[in-house]
Amino acid sequence: MKSKQKTNLVNKEILHIEFEAKSRSSVKYIFPINDIISIDVETDNWEPIKVEKQLQEGNYTHNSIAEFNHNERKFIFKKDTIEFLEKVMNPYSLIYFFRTKTLTPDTSYQINIVDNKKIIPL
Structure with a gap:
């Protein structure tokens, strides 16, 4: 996983995260x-x-783009528009979120994870 700061089209600083998973030479047979996930x-x-x-895993292939509009509380996944009520995070952005926190046993977080078009409360 790697990340870098970028400026988007409206001149706002964002973080671009890229996760890549590939089989090693002997296992790929x-x-x-061969998975690449890019997240802004x-x-x-x-x-x-x-x-x-x-995503390319054996005979399985999955290509998708999800674009989020947090002001309107909706996102577009493929051709579907999905509405959400509370803040959502991606599993990979969640890793970066927790890196900024000091975790203690008495601290709890109410977080909704979005993956493809599913929203899962954690």
């Missing part, structure tokens, strides 16, 4: 994996702006 997130609240997936 048994079960080839807001740097102030870690909410996803855009999530692009290119």
